[in-house]
Amino acid sequence: MTMAEAVTRCGLVAIVGRPNVGKSTLLNALVGAKISIVSRKAQTTRHRIHGVLTRGAEQFVFVDTPGFQTRHGGAMNRMMNRVVTQALAGVDVVVHVVEAGKWSAGDANVLPLLPEGTRTVLAVNKVDLLKDRNALFPYVQKVVEQRGYDAVVPVSAARDRQLDVLLDEIAKGLPEGEAMFEADTLTDRPVRFIAGELIREKIFRLVGDELPYGATVVVEQWEEQPRLARIAACVIVDRDSHRPILLGAGGERMKRIATEARQDIAKLLDKPVHLEIYVKVRKGWAERDSALRDLGYE
Ligand SMILES: Nc1nc2c(ncn2[C@@H]2O[C@H](COP(=O)(O)OP(=O)(O)OP(=O)(O)O)[C@@H](O)[C@H]2O)c(=O)[nH]1
Numbered sequence: 001m002t003m004a005e006a007v008t009r010c011g012l013v014a015i016v017g018r019p020n021v022g023k024s025t026l027l028n029a030l031v032g033a034k035i036s037i038v039s040r041k042a043q044t045t046r047h048r049i050h051g052v053l054t055r056g057a058e059q060f061v062f063v064d065t066p067g068f069q070t071r072h073g074g075a076m077n078r079m080m081n082r083v084v085t086q087a088l089a090g091v092d093v094v095v096h097v098v099e100a101g102k103w104s105a106g107d108a109n110v111l112p113l114l115p116e117g118t119r120t121v122l123a124v125n126k127v128d129l130l131k132d133r134n135a136l137f138p139y140v141q142k143v144v145e146q147r148g149y150d151a152v153v154p155v156s157a158a159r160d161r162q163l164d165v166l167l168d169e170i171a172k173g174l175p176e177g178e179a180m181f182e183a184d185t186l187t188d189r190p191v192r193f194i195a196g197e198l199i200r201e202k203i204f205r206l207v208g209d210e211l212p213y214g215a216t217v218v219v220e221q222w223e224e225q226p227r228l229a230r231i232a233a234c235v236i237v238d239r240d241s242h243r244p245i246l247l248g249a250g251g252e253r254m255k256r257i258a259t260e261a262r263q264d265i266a267k268l269l270d271k272p273v274h275l276e277i278y279v280k281v282r283k284g285w286a287e288r289d290s291a292l293r294d295l296g297y298e
Helices: 023-031 075-088 105-113 133-146 163-171 191-210 242-247 249-269 289-294
Strands: 009-016 049-055 058-064 093-099 119-125 151-154 215-225 228-237 273-281
Touching (some): 009 023, 023 049, 023 058, 023 093, 023 119, 023 163, 093 163, 119 133, 119 163, 133 151, 191 242, 228 242, 242 249
Parallel strands (some): 009 093, 119 151
Antiparallel strands (some): 049 058, 215 228
16 A cells, blocks of 8 residues: 555645745745755745645645735736735645744735635744744734634744644644645656756856846756756846846856756756756846746746
8 A cells, every 4th residue: 555545634735924934945844855946035936836745644735825025016926916815715724934033014914815714824933043932922922913823833944843743733724535646746846847946046046136036937948868858948037138147257157057957957857967048038028917928827
């Protein structure tokens, strides 16, 4: 008998919270693999990503929703808010992640999006950063005054603390049912999509603040042979001025992005990878719904 056959409870879990509270880190810590991308920058999770964890008879299917923001307008952000609302409709458990000791307008903006009548767990993340442990209780009290939660669990996603307790509280909301995924499934995203995410991660890491939300990655060619994968990806930016930023002096920066991405994708596929990345400028693409659809965002 495989693990998947033994599953008796299975449900969808959405992880929500303002940017930078640690949603991606938490998902990675729970699922135990680096599928969703993690970056110090806000707004790095544009796509909805499923991670699946099977723990004994329980299967948790995580829906990682993007953070949302009000500072920047544009079709991209309206779309991201729609994605949040859509992700929350029909899930079994919502985990609202906040940062211990910190409460901002961004956190408050999440509250109206939390669905009524759905089990909602408050995960107070980054407790390892708290200098005064006694500050935790009044902080939690302040938060739960604003919204009733079914459970509150202080955690550290980065230090792997209290994650079992969090899972116990989530599990209470999983409906009875069979597994939706094989026991060892980490994500339902095809490997090609993950490769694109890895490239995007390198861009965020190596280009940093110079390229604010202006790049998207489309994997255009994918040819897998037994001992080699040939991949071509296109990075789309919305301004001419972004191209030299991405390339760097003498193309050095792009070379590094490509080298690091190639190494990660080779690990993922377990074979050598030939990776070609080129840059295209498509002016104002983030402002046009139609362009977003072309790029597979809807
Ligand atoms: N000290 C500490 N840092 C953490 C913890 N969890 C996450 N972080 C850090 O917080 C930053 C943001 O984490 P992410 O997981 O990218 O946050 P996010 O909520 O997914 O961010 P968006 O994608 O912008 O919505 C990263 O630098 C993480 O390393 C934690 O438990 N302790």
